Amino acid sequence: MSETTARPLRADAERSVRAILEAAERVLSADPGASMEQIATAAGVARTTIHRRFAHRQALIEALASSAARQLAQAVEDGRPDTAPPLVALHRITANVLEVKGAWAFALGLPADPDSEAAAIHQDIGQRCITVLERARADKLVDEAADLHWVRRVYYALLGESLHGSPDDAGTDTDTLAARLIDTLLHGAGPRS
Template identity: 65%
Template sequence: MSKTAGRPLRADAERSVRAILEAAERVLAEHPGASMEQIAEAAGVTRTTVHRRFANRQALVDALAAEAASKLSEAIEDGHPDTAPPLVALHRATANVLRVKAAWGFALGPGAAQSERAARTHEEIAHRCTELLGRLQAEGVIAPDAELEWVRRVFYALIGEALHGENATGRDLAAGPDALATRIVDTLLHGAGPRTS
């Protein structure tokens, strides 16, 4: 739950914050230099309401980064990385991450600044990802001598390229997150070499 000055927000204030953050994502994705007033207008609230919730533009951007990181963490957990069969968990988590990253392109984009809270969440996500890759390694899906931190970085790079690469707006994205997740996981685990079976 969002908090202001350490206190939980009321339901109407929570809705207001959510509307502001969602509007900020939309507006900043199109115009990264947009003002608080433009964000307020897109959210359907007054500039005073935005300033009541966020002291300044940086506070708003920091909250946006933290919210997006939280959504990303939820997407990974929704893949059940501890309990689902590891390949199933990897595919689900990848498809979920693609959905979240597509919806929160500004806050999770390559050039987005991270708040301290968002940075901590991203560290936790990296740890969870490495744990899941460790499960795959234990099952023999990933080579026993593969360095899992490197594998994680390659995995992240594949997701980033799928969403932000030169051809990211082509047929791969049009096929949907599940099909793209299959392609990413297949590339991660098998590379571009010929299949032996």
């Protein structure tokens, strides 16, 4: 909603922007205080090129946050949160989100200020999340008395935890992780009936 006003970038320039954003994610996730120089090097680009596309350092950060938020929204959308059976949607969404969050952990963990594009997207995602949970509750998958906002927070927390990836789940595919996550979300660690 902010960059779309400018005239279309040349094909190679667009590739540069992508490379910069990806490098920024990589470098900054390893060291949030990394210099523009480090990011530039990682992107295979001169530092001045970054400054041409992103005036300030913070402009780069915001673009990074927006880009990641958009991808996350897409990941949620692909799970058909409004039409697929709740359990199916929940599983698909979880698997998709795990992919995206794994690739853009830093960008998605960024503190978005309230009136940024990223913040709006995240709020929208949060709403869709609530919707899915309501549908799940209607199907008796979630307790009727449950506080859905708390459930969502737990869900988010489990997503975050699933990403840390202990040595055990190195190489475990996203579907398996999603299955465990949802099972834990719905049943916890207690004994099965």
